[in-house]
Amino acid sequence: MRYVSPGREYTRDSRYLTTRITADGREGFPVEAGRYRLVVSRACPWASRAVIVRRLLGLEEALPMAVAGPTHDDRSWTFDLDPGGRDPVLGIERLQEAYLARDPGYDRGVTVPAIVDVPTGRVVTNDFARITLDMSTEWRAYHRAGAPDLYPRALRPEIDAVNEVVYEEVNNGVYRAGFAGSQEAYASAYERLFARLDLLGERLAGSRYLVGDTITEADVRLFTTLVRFDAVYHGHFKCNRRKLSESPVLWAYARDLFQTPGFGDTVDFDHIKRHYFLVHDDINPTGIVPAGPDLSGWLEPHRRQTLGGRPFGDGTPPAPVRPEEAVPPEHTPLPSRPHTLC
Secondary structure, eight states: OOOOOSSSSSOOOOOOBBBBTTOOTTTTTTEEEEEOOOOOEOHHHHHHHHHHHHHHTTTTTTTTTEEESOOOSSSSSOOOOGGGOOOTTOOOOTTTHHHHHHEEEEOOOOOSSSEETTTEEEEEEEOOOHHHHHHTTTTTGGOTTOOSSOGGGGGGGHHHHHHHHHHHIITTTHHHHOOOOHHHHHHHHHHHHHHHHHHHHHHSOOOOSSSSSSSOOOOOHHHHHHIIIIIIIIITTTTOOOOGGGOOOHHHHHHHHHHTSGGGOOOOOOHHHOOOOOOIIITTOOOOOOOOOOGGGSSSSOGGGGGGGOOOTOOOOOOOOOGGGOOOOGGGGGGOOOOOOO
């Protein structure tokens, strides 16, 4: 499977299934506890957004989650982590089956995150940008007590503006560099990426979070790229002007979020590395997965609390991760913690 088109810049296929699951069911899919299944891979930054937001809001009961393995072929993500290689609820081996159940002629990307309607086995949406916003706004009836407001109405214009530039120049910017098909395309992507990271560092030098004084959707979206930066993007995608760990402000900001319940406890560094270094075989034909980097730095003190801010606003942290959703201890620097009820 080829990700690089020689002589061309990388352009993401953004043709998503945009059907929404809403509180009033206006598009035929009402919010309903237990009806849908969120399919993710912990390797994927877009899916990781949904994993984090689901956990912060306490939607584990209302929106059960299926975790696909970290690698895939040109057909689909697979459920190779489950017994027998089959999702126990959907009964399928490949996510592609749920896409084809919706549209037998489906010819677009079989991507995660995807939300599947369990009764029909059909994908409802894979619109990753909308999925997390709807978790915040349409799924409110099922938020846990003390859930933070990740998309406060008064701050939405600013959050949307920040999200747009972060997506174009950072989230997708690392891919434009990594999948560039010419030196010129790579140079352009590289310059745009680091110019934006410099600006974000300046913004965060005096503010604990990107927008306002609490964690918002904007922080979730930036975090999923930053947490992969040194492990993958610095070397594999040639985003190597400097490591995240060599950027004092962004490194402290990322550690602050990583150490916040709901962020680092969803991150599986083993899955992340295996996905990028094994799946992108036109970039890494040897299939060798790096042993590093050392993850212990993620637990170093960040001292960002001196900037003020309240991570969860008037809310509270989520309960510890449920055992069945915990990242294997060898895949994370975080110490194991027993699960307790809210």
